[in-house]
Amino acid sequence: MNCPECDANLKIPDDASVGEIVSCPDCGADFEIASKNGNVCELKHAEKVGEDWGE
Amino acid sequence: MPKVRIVFDRVRLEEKMLEEKAIELGHDTKMIDAKITNVSTENKKSDFDFGDVVLERCVSYFRGLHFTACLEFLDVPVFNRFEVANNCGNKMLTSLLLKKHNVPTPKTYFSFSSESATETLDKQGCPLVIKPIIGSWGRGVILLKDRETADAIFEVRELTDGPLDRIFYLQEAIKRPPRDIRAIAVGDQVVAAMYRTSTAGGFKTNIALGAEPVPCEITKELEDVCMKASKAVGGGILGIDVMEDEKRGFVVHEVNNTVEFKGLAKVAKRNIPKEMIEYAVNSAVK
Incomplete structure (x- = not known):
């Protein structure tokens, strides 16, 4: 599929799961896999790293 | 077989490892995205599919903490418990509890x-x-x-x-070698430990900042101090950070709640996600 931001080709690994982050190799935008049906993925913009993120 | 649920807001390698291991152990396993889950005061446990035990693994501390409160409201067994997450997420509360329970800790x-x-x-x-x-x-x-x-x-x-x-x-500022120890405590035992050496002469030793994991022997002394620290914050699945003070020996400076372990998993002898899943399941179905 193509990057929603810059239209570059976005390669999503077959074993990627919902909730994983994919980055566009061209523009660097990060997307979260919101849903996956076979090879068809729905992407949404990933959340920015928050002040309370971590372990 | 007990049903295992893993609550996440971003799937990291750790969450994938936990999911894979739970499935491999034969548990009905599902991932639950906290970001798209709604809970209300009117809900009951039966309104959801939270299984028999939940591992709360949100990368956002406050999201995870408040989700945990909802799970406990619904009487869903969750690791870590709200009290533990609250104690560990706030360094001041952690320091006070460590000192109160006579765990060696920096002033x-x-x-x-x-x-x-x-x-x-x-x-x-x-x-x-x-x-x-x-x-x-x-x-x-x-x-x-x-x-x-x-x-x-x-x-x-x-x-x-x-x-x-x-x-x-x-x-x-503790006088110590340019490294600290990260130990993973699961229940009443330390299942893995590593040295984290700071990079380029810096004083921070976080794996997230590039520190290299090196295996660390789990001595009785290390296990004892980690278990005391675990008990001080309420127990569960924890990442305990220990420094080697030149004079005092081991001092615990942090206890982490939703512990990251991909660095340690590379060098650990025991299977960390397996230990976590088994502990959560056994504790929940007692």
């Missing part, structure tokens, strides 16, 4: 205004380490080598003036 000073923090600094002298009371990956952890550095940091705190910026957590 730590708390001030509630920049003026008072400056007084503490003048009294104790530099260097001290300032840490945000909430936060991870070494962010905002700064070695105050001199008064000028401290003044600058305190001034920035006043400018940003977030609610937590008014809590000043100042800790003695």
Whole structure:
């Protein structure tokens, strides 16, 4: 599929799961896999790293 | 077989490892995205599919903490428990509990205004380490080598003036080798430990900042101090950070709640996700 931001080709690994982050190799935008049906993925913009993120 | 649920907000390698291991162990396993889950005071456990036990694995501390509160409201067994997550997510609460339970820990000073923090600094002298009371990956952890550095940091705190910026957590700088130890405690045992050596001469040793994991032997002394620290915060699945003080030996400086373990998993002898799943399941179905 193509990057929603810059239209570059976005390669999503077959074993990627919902909730994983994919980055566009061209523009660097990060997307979260919101849903996956076979090879068809729905992407949404990933959340920015928050002040309370971590372990 | 008990049903395992893993609550996430971003799937990291750790969450994938936990899911794979739970499935491999034969559990009905599902991933639940906290970001798209709604809970209300009118809900009952039967309204959801939270299984027999939940591992709360949100990368956002506050999201995970509040989701945990909802799970406990619904009487869903969850690891870690709310009380433990609350104790570990706040470094000040952790330090107070460690000291209260006689766990060796660095001397730590708390001030509630920049003026008072400056007084503490003048009294104790530099260097001290300032840490945000909430936060991870070494962010905002700064070695105050001199008064000028401290003044600058305190001034920035006043400018940003977030609610937590008014809590000043100042800790003695431990004289130690340029490394610390991360131990993973699961229930009443330490299942893995590693040295984290700081990179390029820095004083931070977080794997997130590039520190290399090196296996660390789990001696009885290390296990004892980690178990005391675990009990002090309420127990569960925890990442315990230990420094080697030149004079005092092991001192525990942090206990982490939703512990990251991809670095340690590379060098650990035991299977960390397996230990976590088995502990959660066995504790929940007792």
